[in-house]
Amino acid sequence: MNDLNTLSRREVDFFNCHGFLHIPAVYSEGEIEAMTEELDWQIETWANASPGWSGGWRRVYMSEDIEKRSKLVALHDLHRYSRAWCDAVTHPKLAGAMADLIGPNVELHHTTLHAKPPSTGHPFPMHQDWAFYKHRDGRYVDCLIHLDDTDDGNGCIRFLDGSHREGPREHVVNYPDGRPCTPHLPTKDWDLEHTVPVPAKRGDVVVFSIHMIHGSRINTSKDVRRLVRVGYRNPENEQIAGQSHGRPGLMVWGRRPRCEGQTPFATNV
Ligand SMILES: O=C(O)CCC(=O)C(=O)O
Known part of the structure; x- marks a missing residue:
């Protein structure tokens, strides 16, 4: 019986063993076309280009000159700006896959655009997404929706195979002088060279555990590289801290079980 x-x-077993999974062609050409059109509108209208993540890792991953010019175009919660993205994050093929990995019930947690501009687009140091939105257990999956074909040349995602199994790790969250920086793993202990690249096609989704150690290289190509990360959790996996803490999300599969003592949502949340 297939439940x-x-x-x-096989795909579920691969995910549990390796901590990631490449799911080809989740979206049809028509769907990805509509998502791309809306994404480009969102980039023009709402998104922000910034130097990106801070920290001492920048001078390990980038020369002085590139570090000054490197940018990241980001936007959170795309599904609040366009209907096409609301459809994308509730797509039954993706939501059903999440239920297979962390279900039976699945709640949307967040959506985040990462567009790497051509030639100097922002690399990502080794990290676990857990450091950005801490949850009590591992029933949380991040999905990278690909709007462009990726490879190492434009900064595809890279994973430290099986690293999710050891759970959360302590991240660097300050410069040596105590100023805060973006969480990342110490560059002297964690090297992108040891990771496996997972190139993917437009319309594919690459999913990974909240505890997976990962990163990506600079975009050296002449085109932008657009990925949208979507986080899903089992609603019984309580968030402890970080991005979107305390914010209830849409149920994309199943239902929200009621824990003892839990009250219904207030009208001001
Ligand atoms: O966009 C990328 O290349 C990396 C994204 C990433 O590390 C993340 O979303 O946690």
Whole structure:
């Protein structure tokens, strides 16, 4: 008997063993076309280009000159700006896959755009997403929706195979002088060279555990590299701190079980 919705047993086993999974062609050409059109509108209208993540890691990953010019274009919660993105994050093929990995119930946690501009677009140091939105257990999956084909040349995602199994790690969150910086793993202990690249096609989704150690290289190509990360959790996996803490999300699969003592949502949340 197959009790799975979207994935095969082999895919679920691969995810549990390696901590990531490449799911090809989640979106049809028509769907990805509509998502791209809306994304480009959001980039023009709402998104912010900034120097990106801070920290001492920048001078390990980038020369002085590139470090000054490197930018990241980001926007949170795309599903609040365009209907096409609301459809994308509630897509039954993706939501069913999440239920197969962390279900039976699945709650949307957040959506984040990462567009790496051509030639100097922002690399990512080794880190776990857990450091950005801490949850009590591992029933949380991040999905990278690909709007462009990726490879190492434009900064595809890279994973430290199986690293999710050891759970959360302590991250660097300050410069040596005590000023805060973006969480990342110490560059002397964690090297992007040891990771596996996972190139993907437009319309594919690459998913990974909240405890997976990962990063990506600079975009050296002449085109922008657009990825949208979508976080999903089992609603019984309580968030402890970080991005969107305390904010209830949409249920994209199943229902929200009631824990003892839990009150219904207030009208001012
Ligand atoms: O966009 C990328 O290349 C990396 C994204 C990433 O590390 C993340 O979303 O946690």
